[in-house]
Amino acid sequence: MSLRHFNLAIVGAGPAGMAAAVEARRHNLSVAVLDDQPAAGGQILRGITTSGRPDYEKWGGPLAEAFESCGAEHIRGAAVWGREDSLLLYSRQGRTESIEADGVILATGSMERPCVVPGNTLPGVVTVGALQSLLKGSGCVPAGDFVLAGNGPLLLLCAVQLADAGAKASAIVQTTPGSRFRSSLWKAPGLLFDPALLVKGLGLMARIRRHGIAVYGEAGNIRIEGADRVSTIRFESKGRKAELLVEMVALHDGVVPNDNLAISFGAQARWNENLACYQLLMDSDTKVAALENVWAAGDMVAIYGGYQASITGRLAALDACLDLGFLSPAYYRSIREPLASKRRRLLVARHFVDAYYAPTLLPATAADDALLCRCEEVSVGAIRDRIAQGVDGTRAIKAATRCGMGPCQGRQCTVSLASMLGHDRPRSSFARPSLRFPARPITVAELAQSHQGISHTGSDS
Amino acid sequence: MLLRQLDESRARLTITVDDRPLQAFAGETIAACLLSNGVTFTRLTPGGARRAPYCLMGACFECTMTVDGRTNVQTCLRLAEDGMVVERTRTP
Structure with a gap:
């Protein structure tokens, strides 16, 4: 099977991913967009290409139309779980597939902040x-x-x-x-x-x-x-x-960045006490630190909402186009600067929204019987006991309680754990617990299909 | 039923869940179909507690089931297809 090659792969078909694809296609890059949902739109514009409901924000329709006609290859239902040099690995309907891409834009959006209240895991x-x-x-x-x-x-x-x-x-x-x-x-x-x-x-x-x-x-x-x-x-x-x-x-x-894929690729994140979430370390507003030819856009970098994401998606695409040699520096500056200044004007209201809607269902003040880690059934009380015993730091608590070791790979508890620790032990270590390849729970059969020399598994010698 | 379909003129299809035929509508995810048909839980935890779809966007993994023989499929990410066979994953 010959491997298909693209100049740019974009993970996520929400506002940031769609806008990045449209921008990159405008400058003649070949583009693949990988998204785990059955249709484009991400969360905020979910169903915009299929249901035709009229109640989307007014910028959504034109963006979705531009995306559908831009010539990017949209690979639906693709759950990306690995990257090795230029190879991207993903599962689709239970099968492993892969593509090659010179650059990657991560646009995996946000997810809802886990809500730690007693009874939060009951069906319904x-x-x-x-x-x-x-x-x-x-x-x-x-x-x-x-x-x-x-x-x-x-x-x-x-x-x-x-x-x-x-x-x-x-x-x-x-x-x-x-x-x-x-x-x-x-x-x-x-x-x-x-x-x-x-x-x-x-x-x-x-x-x-x-x-x-x-x-x-x-x-x-x-x-x-x-x-x-x-x-x-x-x-x-x-x-x-x-x-x-x-x-x-x-x-x-509220919502927090959905950064698991970036972290599993090797990106670093720092705990932000004010926003009560982890934030990716970036070299610039779109370039992910420590990763070669990987950019990021939209809510996974900072929670500014869908419309802003459609702008940062374009900015990330322009930065990728420049670094991959598709744009001259002068032409790049002439397009980028107006977009960047438009974005800065939109940031004003955000400080109010961040302060007004700061988290309220704080794990640190939750009842002992509320579950903090849904998968491994670790209660707030169990974490509280460990902190009282002197187990210190997010990684130590993970090791002591299995918090974050279940199928969701910490998506639902890492933020709650850091928030609880920040409240009780503000001088603790908030290092984001590691996420290793693969970024999704996959079967051994799926892993075996990826026989492209993935060294992390240590099993292909 | 936890959910109801707003547009019942959609094409109908049948999926099998733990040997029971359920009616679904075209364009629904498997998870939406389950919650519209009185299936209130999708998996058991290692401790035996019932769990059901929670985030419906692929982040919580509570809705994972065996679909057409493949284990740990996130049913909130897959559209229901006529003839699909869905089972509760027995081992956690």
Whole structure:
């Protein structure tokens, strides 16, 4: 089998990946876009090429159309799990396939911050993003009573989208502290120059009220209960206890970079206490440090949302085009500078959003019985005990508890673990636990199909 | 049923889940089809607890099942296809 070669491989077909592909094709690179979903769009634009729903942000449609006609090869359902020099390995429908690429742009987006509350693993508990995915991708909505709980703009947006589609939430349980609005404005006086954002937020609240959805504010102490599946959510709101009988609970506490693939490629990340997530170390705004010919764009570098991702995707593509020799420096500067300055103007409101929607469901204050590592069933209490015993540092706790060693490879617990440690032992080591090849759980049969001399396995001599 | 399909005019197809035929709609993921048909859990943990699809975007691995003989398939990432055979993965 001859190996197909591309100038550029892009991992992820969300806003950043699609925009990068369009830009790179404009400068005549051959481009492959690998994405694990069945259709392009990523999370925010999920289903945009298949469902034709009208409620996407207005920049989404033109971007998706440009992507579909740009001439990049879109390889759907491809879960990338390895890179060796110019070789990229991925699984598709249970089979290993590979391509060769001179450069790689990682655009793997964000994922929802894991929500550590008691009962978070009961069937019927999902994330708010999950409900949005089901609506946009599969055309499904909750059949029975459900509640959206947590913090962040997605809560209101998703409640409105679901209600418009005929599925009205029983309630929204907001965990945003009451004092946050004022304190956040102090951190971002620039917001006063961005009234559009405020108008958008107020507009969502008005639509929630029009739908008649109950909103419980300043909520805390959330517990989800049920025997084999969700039956009840209990919480306190403004000091008063409440309980609601529901079949589904959707949790949300903001999003964090989905950086597992980059880390498994050898990228480094540093814990950011203010944002309560890991951030990739970069050489420039798009070039990943320590990796040759690997760039990154969109929310996996920093959480700025879909539209910004479509700009950083283009910037990453331009940087790749320059380094791979497809653009002259003068022409490159003439295209890049206007884009980069547009991006800087858009950053103003972000400081407010980051402060206002900082995480609320903190693992450090969660009840002992909440599960921190879903896969290995490690509770908050078990981690708390280890920290009290003096086990120090993210890697030491991982080794002592198996936290992060299950099938999700730490996607769901690494951030929670670091956040808990940061609260209890701020001077601890936050080194991101290593992720090794392969970046996805694959079968031995799939690994055997990749007989291209992958040295990491140590088994191909 | 945890979920319902908004557009029932979609083409219908049948998948088999643990020997039971279930009706799905074209364009649904396997996970969406399960949750629309009263299948409330997809796997058991090593400790025996029931788990169901949680993130629906490929990050949590709670929805992994055996699909057409292949183990550990993330059912939230795969569209349902007529005749698909889906089983709960028995060993964790």
